[in-house]
Amino acid sequence: MNVHGKDAVNTSTTTTGTVLVDTLRWGIAGPGSIARRFGGQLLTSEVGSLAAVASRSRERGEAFANEFSPEGAPAVVYDSYDELFADPGIDAVYIATVHTEHVRLAMLAIEAGKHVVCEKPLSIDHAGVMRLVEAAREAGVYLAEGYMYRFHPQIARFAELLESETIGRIQHIDASFAFASDPAPDHRLADPQLAGGGILDVGGYPVSIARLVAGIAEGRSFASGTAFAEPVSLTAEGTLSAQGVDDWAAASLVFASGVTANVRTGIRLQDDNTVTVIGSKGRLVLRDPWVPSETDGSDIDVDVVGEPGRTIHIEPDRQWGLEGDAVAHNVRAGQSPQITWADSLGNAAVLDRWREAIGLRYPFEVETAFVPTADGRPLKVRGDSIMKYGTITGIDKRVSRLVLGCDNQLTIGHATAMFDHFTELGGNTFDTGYIYGNGLMERLLGRWIANRGLRDDVVVIGKERTPRTAIPSRSRGSSARPSTACRPTTSTCI
Numbered sequence: 001m002n003v004h005g006k007d008a009v010n011t012s013t014t015t016t017g018t019v020l021v022d023t024l025r026w027g028i029a030g031p032g033s034i035a036r037r038f039g040g041q042l043l044t045s046e047v048g049s050l051a052a053v054a055s056r057s058r059e060r061g062e063a064f065a066n067e068f069s070p071e072g073a074p075a076v077v078y079d080s081y082d083e084l085f086a087d088p089g090i091d092a093v094y095i096a097t098v099h100t101e102h103v104r105l106a107m108l109a110i111e112a113g114k115h116v117v118c119e120k121p122l123s124i125d126h127a128g129v130m131r132l133v134e135a136a137r138e139a140g141v142y143l144a145e146g147y148m149y150r151f152h153p154q155i156a157r158f159a160e161l162l163e164s165e166t167i168g169r170i171q172h173i174d175a176s177f178a179f180a181s182d183p184a185p186d187h188r189l190a191d192p193q194l195a196g197g198g199i200l201d202v203g204g205y206p207v208s209i210a211r212l213v214a215g216i217a218e219g220r221s222f223a224s225g226t227a228f229a230e231p232v233s234l235t236a237e238g239t240l241s242a243q244g245v246d247d248w249a250a251a252s253l254v255f256a257s258g259v260t261a262n263v264r265t266g267i268r269l270q271d272d273n274t275v276t277v278i279g280s281k282g283r284l285v286l287r288d289p290w291v292p293s294e295t296d297g298s299d300i301d302v303d304v305v306g307e308p309g310r311t312i313h314i315e316p317d318r319q320w321g322l323e324g325d326a327v328a329h330n331v332r333a334g335q336s337p338q339i340t341w342a343d344s345l346g347n348a349a350v351l352d353r354w355r356e357a358i359g360l361r362y363p364f365e366v367e368t369a370f371v372p373t374a375d376g377r378p379l380k381v382r383g384d385s386i387m388k389y390g391t392i393t394g395i396d397k398r399v400s401r402l403v404l405g406c407d408n409q410l411t412i413g414h415a416t417a418m419f420d421h422f423t424e425l426g427g428n429t430f431d432t433g434y435i436y437g438n439g440l441m442e443r444l445l446g447r448w449i450a451n452r453g454l455r456d457d458v459v460v461i462g463k464e465r466t467p468r469t470a471i472p473s474r475s476r477g478s479s480a481r482p483s484t485a486c487r488p489t490t491s492t493c494i
Contacts, residue, residue: 021328025051027090027114029081029105030097031064034119034146038094039068041321047328048092048321052076054084081105085112092142092327095119098188099195100364103128106143107375110135115142115327120204124195124362126348127417131374133341134421142327142334143341147208149290150338151322154298154314158286159222161312162213167279167304170217170259175206175275177290178248178266189267190243192362196267197245199354203265205290207350208343209275210253210261217259225337229255230346231353238358241268251354281305294318367443370451371416379423379452387426399429399459406432406441415444416451423454433463 024047028035031053042048049070055061058079065075078084084093085108092115095105099121106118110132122145123129129145136143149155162170178198183189189196212222214229221227231253238249248266255261264271275286282304292298297316303309326336335341355361364371373379381387389398404422409415419430432442449455 021047021091021331023091024048024115024324024328025089025091026324027052027054027084027087027093028064029054029084029093029095029109030101031055031060032096035064035094035096036068037148038096038320038324039064041318042324043068043070044318045321046325048324049073050075052078052084052087052090054078054081081108085109085114090114092117092324094146094324096146099124099200100193103132103374104372104376106132107135110139110141110143111375113139113141115331117142117144117146117323117327119146121145121200121348121351122344123348124200125365125411125413126345126352127411127414128374129345129348131417131421133345135374136334136341140334142331144323144326144336144339145344145347146323147205147339148319148323149205149292150208151326152292152298152314152319153317154286154289154292154300155338156222157312157314158284158300159212159216159227161284161300161302162216162277162279163221165279166282166302167277167284168281170213170277170279172259172278173210173213173261173263173275174278175209175261175289176264176271177202177205177273178264178269178271179273180270181267183267185243190241190245192244193364195362196243197241197247197249197360198265198267199246199249199351199360201265201267202290203249203263203354204347204351206263206265206275207251207253207354208347209289210263211343211346211350213277214253214255214257214259214261217255217257223337225335225340225343228343228346229257229259231261231350232256234350234353234357236354236357238360240358240360244360244362246355246358246360249354249358251357253350282307292316292319365411365413367412367440368447369412371412371448373420374417379420381426382424385424385426395459397428397457397459400427402427403429403431403461406430406445407436409441409444410437412444412447415441415448419445419448420452423452428454428457429459429461431461435463 026042026048039050042050050068052075053061053064061077065077069075093109095118102118103123106116109116188194211228215227218229233254234251236251239247241247247268250264253261275289277284285301288298294316298314300312330336388401390401392399404427409418430445432445434442449458
């Protein structure tokens with residue numbers, strides 16, 4: 001794949017059929033603490049090097065570039081992210097800003113033809129991940145959520161032990177990532193306007209490994225990129241701060257196979273931050289699953305009935321560097337087996353459920369909130385739209401032949417993602433009714449129309465509930481029951 005011109009990226013095909021990019025010129029958006037880890041390991045990358053950095057602080061950007069630029073090739077420093085994305089000399093972008101900026105910046109980078117590795121969470125909700133995956137697929141670029149631990153060799157070894165049933169049939173997973181801190185009220189961890197709290201900051205780690213292990217229990221392999229499963233039930237408890245973020249939260253997951261998991265996260269309470277998998281013959285323990293030592297390596301404890309306990313030592317490696325190099329090996333697929341698009345979509349859905357279970361909703365998620373477009377730009381129909389339209393007598397506007405049903409959008413975020421994309425494709429006709437969610441779908445559609453200022457542009461197929469007294473008995477002895485009827489309650493009824 002070459003998105004910048006014939007000389008920008010040289011590719012060759014390996015014996016496994018994977019496209020290998022010889023060089024990747026990286027741009028970094030947001031030179032914070034996590035970006036420093038990524039930038040530092042780019043210095044020893046197989047194919048990648050820092051070529052540019054964008055920061056709201058010129059001083060921070062220059063300091064980052066001075067520290068992590070390859071010798072003799074100083075990185076360009078930009079004062080805006082737009083300048084970074086417009087640079088034709090950049091092949092891939094690493095996004096390490098606050099959570100609430102991830103979708104917008106990733107969308108802009110994708111639209112500019114850049115490969116993207118975005119820090120977790122890829123989005124604050126499932127809807128945002130959905131938009132990014134679709135954008136990456138259409139643009140033909142690589143997209144990955146920054147769960148760097150998946151690229152460390154210890155996870156591949158861990159998966160091999162489970163797949164070979166070293167501890168027998170998998171029964172239970174216990175995983176945590178929580179730390180004790182005291183962030184200032186305006187710090188990203190404490191601020192609900194910045195999607196603060198533990199679940200979105202580090203809660204995705206234990207959820208992702210629980211889903212990975214549950215997928216292996218169902219016979220899927222990590223190497224194939226299919227080792228994940230979705231919980232059929234989730235219950236949770238937690239503690240919310242006075243500001244409205246989760247200081248501590250624990251969830252219990254049950255998967256279709258019968259495997260169970262307990263996951264914990266928090267920003268004001270330290271946990272042991274390990275992973276334990278219980279099987280029918282014993283247990284595996286990852287002592288340092290998330291950030292193994294770059295100098296000492298890491299260990300996997302294996303305890304099996306009737307055998308001496310043993311420890312498998314994993315040599316140190318550069319998991320952020322491997323995460324970046326994975327782009328070079330998987331540009332044709334657009335995703336790597338360590339963290340696929342489907343895996344990110346599933347993880348985001350579980351995090352949504354976890355937050356819902358403890359009553360955590362951010363101010364920008366309330367039903368009446370204004371939700372901007374994914375890329376922050378005004379909504380408009382795409383130039384490549386192939387939508388067909390018709391007309392209806394008495395209606396002085398065209399009607400898209402494709403109609404979007406408003407019957408499964410449960411949040412303003414999900415509704416906005418669906419309705420915006422439909423509009424971009426040329427759609428303007430929506431089917432709704434009070435029966436869908438007892439009015440919820442109609443309210444979400446109405447809020448979206450108001451947010452976008454499209455009242456005069458859309459056509460709504462409305463339904464209203466027929467009163468019980470208006471329905472005659474169907475037969476002798478039968479009782480009347482309410483039904484729905486299609487009536488012109490808004491613009492028109494087709």
